[in-house]
Amino acid sequence: MxxxxxxxxxxxxxxxxxxxxxxxxxxxxxxxxxxxxxxxxxxxxxxxxxxxxxxxxxxxxxxxxxxxxxxxxxxxxxxxxxxxxxxxxxxxxxxxxxxxxxxxxxxxxxxxxxxxxxxxxxxxxxxxxxxxxxxxxxxxxxxxxxxxxxxxxxxxxxxxxxxxxCDFGAYDPRFERGEYLAFLGRMSPEKNPLDAIRVARAVDMPIVLAGQPQNAKEQAYFSEQIQPLIDGEMVRWIGPVNHPQKNELLRHAAALLFPIQWDEPFGLVMIEAMACGTPVVAHRRGSVEEVIDDGVTGFHSGVIDALADLVPAALKLDRRQVRARAEARFxxxxxxxxxxxxxxxxxx
CATH class of the missing domain: 3.40.50.2000 (Glycogen Phosphorylase B;)
Structure with missing residues (x-):
């Protein structure tokens, strides 16, 4: 050709x-x-x-x-x-x-x-x-x-x-379980860091948030809903991240939380987490069901309040298999x- x-x-x-x-x-x-x-x-x-x-x-x-x-x-x-x-x-x-x-x-x-x-x-x-x-x-x-x-x-x-x-070669997988949950995305109601914090609290795990507001409406949401919950210990916020910082955040995470409140067309961060061996726990909207192989690379539910119940099972997934399945598809x-x-x- x-x-x-x-x-x-x-x-x-x-x-x-x-x-x-x-x-x-x-x-x-x-x-x-x-x-x-x-x-x-x-x-x-x-x-x-x-x-x-x-x-x-x-x-x-x-x-x-x-x-x-x-x-x-x-x-x-x-x-x-x-x-x-x-x-x-x-x-x-x-x-x-x-x-x-x-x-x-x-x-x-x-x-x-x-x-x-x-x-x-x-x-x-x-x-x-x-x-x-x-x-x-x-x-x-x-x-x-x-x-x-x-x-x-x-x-x-x-x-x-x-x-x-995704360029899987640009991510360093870690196959030992991490000690915290991660959220990576805009600080907006649609991306829903608030429920990510609630899920982390429900399973008594620390959470690290990365990302920032992108406009005045999102800044108001962040200031009113998210910032008061950041205590530097159980809830940390590290702001926007470059590639090396993203890699470190995701590879050391026990799971990525993706509690979206809109119909996400794709959700690239899900496969970036999988490239690090990190499973994803997500709200079943938009493309989530197409991207996550339920029970292999993570879990999803149609009810946000049920995400906390899925975290323990996600932490038991084989992180090598998480990366391998994602690389075969994406x-x-x-x-x-x-x-x-x-x-x-x-x-x-």
Missing amino acids: KNLRIAQVAPLWTRIPPTTYGGIELLMKLHIDELVARGHDVTLFASGDCFTSGKLHPVCELNLTELCERGEAYCFEYYASAAMAEVLARAGDFDVIHYHLSTAWLPLAAATSTPGLFTMHTSPHVDDEFVFRRWPQVAVNGISRSQMHASGTRLGRQFPVVYNG SYQAMVDAYLEIYRGLQR
């Missing part, structure tokens, strides 16, 4: 690779590096502070998070539109264009004959379905079956699913294989 010329269009909010928070950007780094290693010609449309083994086409000088913090940018739409304008101006240079922007920009992708693929990193809503219906010639994929099921049913359309992948190489299959299908 011939090598492909592939454009990758980044969300622009965070540099690639990310320093702390940035799941999409981490996945793009792994994806692009593997494509280049396999001989494909990849051009990344992103902010100028990104590092990539492909060719970088800078859309703006810095990632938008930093630009906005400096007061040098205000509205995302201008920069996303610039990314679309620049990749479409070069559309003839590529065999396929892979968009990681919102599908609000899908109508523009329909204006070129170069095949395009939009990956849905969020849950689709009525506006997404409007553009899916109106421009069906632009391919769309999901990252879990649960994420795309309702839209697929309403539209009578099958959306391919590509599970997110390697980044398998993710790249699946995307290449879609790309080649678009060439026909």
Whole structure:
């Protein structure tokens, strides 16, 4: 099979690779590096502070998070539109264009004959379905079956699913049981660190929280609901973590708590914990049932109050098997294989 010329269009909010928070950007780094290693010609449309083994086409000088913090940018739409304008101006240079922007920009992708693929990193809503219906010639994929099921049913359309992948070689597994529970995610009601603390209390284990609020609403939640419970002993908060810190947090944890209160499209942190050999105890919403092999890599329940009852069983799981099963299902190489299959299908 011939090598492909592939454009990758980044969300622009965070540099690639990310320093702390940035799941999409981490996945793009792994994806692009593997494509280049396999001989494909990849051009990344992103902010100028990104590092990539492909060719970088800078859309703006810095990632938008930093630009906005400096007061040098205000509205995302201008920069996303610039990314679309620049990749479409070069559309003839590529065999396929892979968009990681919102599908609000899908109508523009329909204006070129170069095949395009939009990956849905969020849950689709009525506006997404409007553009899916109106421009069906632009391919769309999901990252879990649960994420795309309702839209697929309403539209009578099958959306391919590509599970997110993980670089298992970047995590140091620990096969001895840890002494604390871990929570890693935004400090938000949807991610639900409050119930993670309650579960830890119910099983009389310390918990270490990592992550931070991302906006004013989440800051208020954190200040009012979470901060008063942090005592530095049974409840610790270590803030945002970089990769080495994340690795240490997860590998030394007895289990990861994932008590989400929304329909998570995927939940990359679950497989990052599994890469460390750490089982996951989760609320059964969104993709949880697809990601966790119940009784092998963790446990899930449809009732948050029941999660504490699952912790003792999770602590008895074989941590070697946790990692092995997760690696068999969620390697980044398998993710790249699946995307290449879609790309080649678009060439026909």
